[in-house]
Amino acid sequence: MIEREVRRRVKQAISLKNRKKQKVQKFRVKKKLGKPxxxxxxxxxxxxxxxxxxxxAYKSCPDCGFSFYGKKPRDxxxxxxxxxxxxxRGKRLISRHYEIWGHYCERCHKLKYPRIDAPPKARRGWGLITWTLxxxxARKMAYDAIAAEILDLCNEPISKPTLIHWMQKTAKPLLKIYTHLWEIARKSDYMHIDETGAPLNGTFIVKNSYLRK
Incomplete structure (x- = not known):
């Protein structure tokens, strides 16, 4: 009997909470997107x-070769x-302005825009991203220290999540390059060659002496 009474009261409490939620949802006004x-x-x-x-601007379609000669750009x-x-002389920060024109391909039925050597939808180029990497x-700096150095260099604040996003996005492409270079290094006769002078037969000879591993 006691267990039944406890279960009944728990069900009543749950149903009461659900009713309150439904009332709140009825009077809740949806917020419009965007600024006022x-x-x-x-x-x-x-x-x-x-x-x-x-x-x-493309002179012809990069996919099918359709010529855009005499065609006006659409966008x-x-x-x-x-x-x-x-x-x-060192590193230098530059600002680039790209004016990109899109032509309509009558064979592919698509607009064709030229691509630039930069990450898609990014405001920073590969030079700044690789410098951050x-x-x-290599130097094992903290993200906060890197962001502070970029702020001094570019006079533009970059958040810590942005730096982490750069690391995550470039990890897979760089891993392929790393594995390819490692395979080339494994096939070579020497893994490391250093031109630093080394003692040979008790005498220190700098000329024509190499340290190989």
Whole structure:
């Protein structure tokens, strides 16, 4: 009898909670997506200075070879890319502006846009991303320290989740390159050659002496 009474009261409590939830859901108003009318617009900032400006357009379809000669482009979009370039004098930060035109292929029935050497839908180029990977993998720096160094270099804040996302996205492609280079190294006669001088027969000879492993 006691167990039945306990079960009955538990069922009543659960049903009462469900009724309250249903009442709350009836009076709950769905929030509209986006900013309120008259609000300040948002979006990605356009760089103040542009170092390189390029116009990209296909002359023919890269898939079927259909010629776009005399054909007007159907669509255009702009893309701004912040990248790190390594030169003899050191690394330099540049801002690129790509004007990409899309032509309609009558055979494929699709718009064809030229591709640029950069991650899709990214504002940073491979130079900055690989530099970040070097700081993380080779020098074993913390993500917060890398973000602070990028802030000093680019004057643009980059969050820690963004750096982790770069590591995750580039791990698989770099693993293929790493395994390919490792297979090439295994087939070679020597794994390591160092031109540092080494003692030979008790005498230290610098010329024509190599350390091989």
């Amino acid at each position: 009318p008259g609000g300040k617009g948002g979006g990605r900032r356009v760089p103040a200075f542009i170092d390189r400006y390029e116009v990209l 255009k979009y702009d893309r701004f890319l912040l990248d790190l370039v390594f030169e003899k 070097m700081k993380r993998v």
